[in-house]
Amino acid sequence: MNIGEIAKRAGVSRSTVSYALSGKRPVSDETREKIQRVIDDLGYRPNASARALANGRTSTIGLVFPPAGDHYTGMQLDFIGSVVEAAAAYDYDVLLSPSGVDSDRSFQRLLGERRVDGAILMEIRLQDDRVDHLIAENFPAVCIGRTAQPEGDWWVGLDHTALAAACVHYLADLGHRRIAFVNRPERLLRAGYESAHRGLDGFTKAAAERGLTARTYDCGDDAPSGQACVERILHDDPDTTALVTLNEAALGGLYRGLAHAGRHVPRDFSVTGVVAARWAETVTPQLTAADVPAAQMGRLAVELLVERLDHPDAPPRQQLLAPPISLRGSTGPAYAVGPASPGSA
Amino acid sequence: MNIGEIAKRAGVSRSTVSYALSGKRPVSDETREKIQRVIDDLGYRPNASARALANGRTSTIGLVFPPAGDHYTGMQLDFIGSVVEAAAAYDYDVLLSPSGVDSDRSFQRLLGERRVDGAILMEIRLQDDRVDHLIAENFPAVCIGRTAQPEGDWWVGLDHTALAAACVHYLADLGHRRIAFVNRPERLLRAGYESAHRGLDGFTKAAAERGLTARTYDCGDDAPSGQACVERILHDDPDTTALVTLNEAALGGLYRGLAHAGRHVPRDFSVTGVVAARWAETVTPQLTAADVPAAQMGRLAVELLVERLDHPDAPPRQQLLAPPISLRGSTGPAYAVGPASPGSA
DNA sequence: CCCATCACGCGAACCGGTTCGACGACCGGA
DNA sequence: TCCGGTCGTCGAACCGGTTCGCGTGATGGG
Numbered sequence: 204m205n206i207g208e209i210a211k212r213a214g215v216s217r218s219t220v221s222y223a224l225s226g227k228r229p230v231s232d233e234t235r236e237k238i239q240r241v242i243d244d245l246g247y248r249p250n251a252s253a254r255a256l257a258n259g260r261t262s263t264i265g266l267v268f269p270p271a272g273d274h275y276t277g278m279q280l281d282f283i284g285s286v287v288e289a290a291a292a293y294d295y296d297v298l299l300s301p302s303g304v305d306s307d308r309s310f311q312r313l314l315g316e317r318r319v320d321g322a323i324l325m326e327i328r329l330q331d332d333r334v335d336h337l338i339a340e341n342f343p344a345v346c347i348g349r350t351a352q353p354e355g356d357w358w359v360g361l362d363h364t365a366l367a368a369a370c371v372h373y374l375a376d377l378g379h380r381r382i383a384f385v386n387r388p389e390r391l392l393r394a395g396y397e398s399a400h401r402g403l404d405g406f407t408k409a410a411a412e413r414g415l416t417a418r419t420y421d422c423g424d425d426a427p428s429g430q431a432c433v434e435r436i437l438h439d440d441p442d443t444t445a446l447v448t449l450n451e452a453a454l455g456g457l458y459r460g461l462a463h464a465g466r467h468v469p470r471d472f473s474v475t476g477v478v479a480a481r482w483a484e485t486v487t488p489q490l491t492a493a494d495v496p497a498a499q500m501g502r503l504a505v506e507l508l509v510e511r512l513d514h515p516d517a518p519p520r521q522q523l524l525a526p527p528i529s530l531r532g533s534t535g536p537a538y539a540v541g542p543a544s545p546g547s548a
Numbered sequence: 549m550n551i552g553e554i555a556k557r558a559g560v561s562r563s564t565v566s567y568a569l570s571g572k573r574p575v576s577d578e579t580r581e582k583i584q585r586v587i588d589d590l591g592y593r594p595n596a597s598a599r600a601l602a603n604g605r606t607s608t609i610g611l612v613f614p615p616a617g618d619h620y621t622g623m624q625l626d627f628i629g630s631v632v633e634a635a636a637a638y639d640y641d642v643l644l645s646p647s648g649v650d651s652d653r654s655f656q657r658l659l660g661e662r663r664v665d666g667a668i669l670m671e672i673r674l675q676d677d678r679v680d681h682l683i684a685e686n687f688p689a690v691c692i693g694r695t696a697q698p699e700g701d702w703w704v705g706l707d708h709t710a711l712a713a714a715c716v717h718y719l720a721d722l723g724h725r726r727i728a729f730v731n732r733p734e735r736l737l738r739a740g741y742e743s744a745h746r747g748l749d750g751f752t753k754a755a756a757e758r759g760l761t762a763r764t765y766d767c768g769d770d771a772p773s774g775q776a777c778v779e780r781i782l783h784d785d786p787d788t789t790a791l792v793t794l795n796e797a798a799l800g801g802l803y804r805g806l807a808h809a810g811r812h813v814p815r816d817f818s819v820t821g822v823v824a825a826r827w828a829e830t831v832t833p834q835l836t837a838a839d840v841p842a843a844q845m846g847r848l849a850v851e852l853l854v855e856r857l858d859h860p861d862a863p864p865r866q867q868l869l870a871p872p873i874s875l876r877g878s879t880g881p882a883y884a885v886g887p888a889s890p891g892s893a
Numbered sequence: 894c895c896c897a898t899c900a901c902g903c904g905a906a907c908c909g910g911t912t913c914g915a916c917g918a919c920c921g922g923a
Numbered sequence: 924t925c926c927g928g929t930c931g932t933c934g935a936a937c938c939g940g941t942t943c944g945c946g947t948g949a950t951g952g953g
Contacts, residue, residue, distance in 0.1 A: 205938085205939050205940080206939065206940060206941095207939075207940095215902075215903085216902065216903050216904070217903090217904090217939090217940080217941095218902075218903065218904075218905095218941080218942075218943095219901085219902055219903075221940070221941060221942080222901095222902085222941090222942090225941080227941085227942085228901085228902090228942090229900065229901070230901075230902080231900080231901060231902090234901085234902080246660070248656060248660030248661050249661060249939080249940065250601070250661060250662050250938085250939055250940065251657075251661040251662055251663045251940095252597045252598075252600035252601040252606060252662065252663075252938085252939080252940090253597075253601050253908090253938070253939035253940035253941090254661075254939080254940055254941080255597035255908095255940090256595070256597040256598050256601050256907095256908050256909065256910085256938090256939080256940070256941095257907080257908055257939080257940045257941045257942085258908085258940085258941060258942090259908075261597065263643070263663075266644075277622060277625070279625065280622070280624065280625035280628075283625075283628065283644070287644045287645075287646050288646055291646055291654065296643055296644070296645070296657065296663065297643070297644045298608070298641055298642070298643050298644075299611075299628070299632045299641070299642045299643075299644055300632075300641070301629075301632050301633055301636055309636065311593060312596075312641065315591070315593030316593050316594060316595060316596040316599075317595050317596055317597065318596045318597075318608075318641065425826065425829070426826075426829040426830045426834075427829065454830070455800075455829070455830030455831060455832065456829075456830070458832060459832040459834075462832055481770065481771075484770070484771040484772065484800070484801075485771045485799070485800030485801070485830070486800060487800065487803060487804040487807055489771075489804075550908085550909050550910080551909060551910060551911095552909075552910095560932075560933085561932065561933045561934070562909090562910080562911095562933090562934090563911080563912075563913095563932080563933065563934075563935095564931085564932060564933075566910070566911060566912080567911090567912090567931095567932090570911080572911085572912085573912090573931085573932090574930070574931070575931070575932085576930085576931060576932090579931080579932085594909080594910065595908085595909055595910065597908085597909080597910090598908070598909035598910035598911090598938090599909080599910055599911080600910090600938095601908090601909080601910070601911095601937095601938050601939065601940085602909080602910045602911045602912085602937080602938055603910085603911060603912090603938085604938075
């Protein structure tokens with residue numbers, strides 16, 4: 204069922220069939236209809252590999268996701284879903300590539316073997332050899348997140364620094380003086396994950412600026428780790444009255460840890476952070492948080508990539524998002540707790 | 549940077565390079581090393597489209613996911629992740645296809661245009677035209693889930709009937725007499741989703757068998773819907789003492805609804821169901837549930853598909869899983885509550 | 894009436910691999 | 924010395940599209 208077969212049955216040449224389909228050259232109404240009838244009869248569809256070979260475009264974009272491998276967070280699901288849908292709207296397929304265990308290998312598959320026209324990278328690190336590599340090759344790619352030197356690159360990112368700082372200021376305004384930061388796992392921090400680093404920076408600086416007592420913690424991407432993390436926090440400083448987190452997978456565990464410690468949210472303890480709305484709403488009380496607009500970011504990334512593919516020489520474009528904090532029920536004014544606090548301020 | 553270039557620089561013919569790479573015909577050590585050196589120098593990788601065109605295999609499998617479009621649940625993420633990783637182990641890439649808005653179109657893209665060698669389907673319906681279509685075409689596919697007549701097909705599935713029944717029996721053994729079932733959204737039920745239907749069946753039959761008073765509810769795939777659903781349940785029958793759910797996205801909302809109604813889990817009210825462990829652990833108290841082994845199912849689906857691809861005439865294989873109920877903290881013995889109960893039994 | 898123009902369609906080359914048949918060199922045995 | 928068989932390599936055809944240059948018949952203006 205190839206184009207030659209169609210041509211034969213329609214009594215025309217292969218090239219005429221091709222032109223009738225692509226419209227790149229005029230074809231008389233009569234022949235076009237004749238061809239179309241044959242195509243409809245046989246249910247013909249042009250072979251994607253042959254087309255890709257001939258015109259050098261695969262109509263596929265690669266989605267390179269976490270070197271994390273073991274654990275996926277809900278945010279990533281939203282990214283994937285929105286990227287796939289946005290890509291479909293532009294007639295692109297999405298090829299998933301785990302840069303997991305053997306990141307080079309799958310990278311070579313995507314780029315070296317020309318399986319994709321362009322790529323979207325998730326889970327960016329401040330120093331990211333994947334990004335360096337792509338820039339060096341001038342390969343059309345868009346990052347979800349940005350490296351330490353993001354100037355000349357294409358990306359859509361979240362201003363984690365500002366968002367974490369906003370959370371701190373919000374808590375400080377409520378009167379909290381002793382707060383904690385619950386970050387992603389140490390492994391990711393060591394690897395240089397940008398959200399973990401920029402969030403930590405924003406938190407630390409804002410806390411210093413407001414003269415708060417602040418501690419920072421790493422926490423595994425799961426509920427039990429979150430619970431354990433709260434135990435550490437309250438052990439290290441029982442007077443802590445609030446926490447900020449980027450770790451949505453640990454959120455349920457954080458709440459459980461607080462409940463077990465007898466801290467009522469938000470009466471005794473406030474929780475906030477940077478989390479996708481869907482997940483902020485699963486906990487009780489619902490989390491006051493800067494909502495990660497994951498779906499929007501995925502869509503934007505595709506739009507940028509399509510622009511880059513259509514205009515290979517276009518100047519780099521970026522989108523830095525900083526969603527506002529959505530007020531829900533997990534934060535409240537700080538009250539003096541325990542014997543140590545009255546003396547402060 | 550194509551095979552001809554390599555051949556020229558190594559001073560051999562294109563076919564010799566091809567054989568040196570594939571090993572399908574003997575090549576002298578000397579020539580092979582010479583070729584390999586050139587390849588390493590230039591960083592050559594064979595073009596995937598050309599190769600696919602020539603040998604008819606794309607080394608790509610399609611992952612067809614939900615017509616749900618708007619909402620993704622955590623389970624799906626686990627499926628996707630495990631499928632991608634398992635596929636990578638067999639040297640397959642994964643092409644994501646949203647059978648969302650326009651299921652036919654993307655289906656045609658995958659199969660008609662020969663973008664993939666085989667496919668894995670998620671979110672199966674009891675009557676599923678996608679599956680019928682694939683079977684009719686004898687296209688190599690494996691379903692995660694099964695249709696109403698699954699005999700001759702390839703699939704890995706979860707025994708939702710048995711699992712939902714096991715939850716009912718477990719609750720009945722604890723003394724619960726009035727229970728509710730929280731299903732997926734009505735839209736999915738109407739569409740014929742197998743998990744929703746088989747789960748509902750198992751629940752209903754087991755409840756009848758045990759002589760329980762049982763009500764069933766549809767519930768949106770999000771926390772607010774879960775909360776509203778609990779309100780409906782307690783409004784319809786305030787003496788309800790337990791619920792069974794398949795709806796992991798609503799889980800957090802179910803807990804919130806119970807908390808707002810003043811029901812303490814598990815003292816006043818037991819909750820159980822069929823939910824992936826990761827999500828069962830995010831709520832407090834952690835959910836006693838049959839853990840959906842999503843990662844295992846994804847892996848199995850890939851293994852079955854690879855077998856089917858390697859042996860086109862192999863007889864269909866299936867895997868029906870029925871994980872045991874993991875005891876956590878969300879269930880307990882039933883006590884007489886409210887004025888209406890004492891008369892029962 | 895003749896030639897320039899145009900619309901339409903054809904054939905061939907090409908994209909970059911794989912694979913098959915053939916061929917020359919070299920070997921050992923008769 | 925000649926012959927048969929292996930081993931290693933080559934050239935050509937093929938996979939199924941796209942695209943370029945050209946030919947042809949119809950059309951119309953001078």
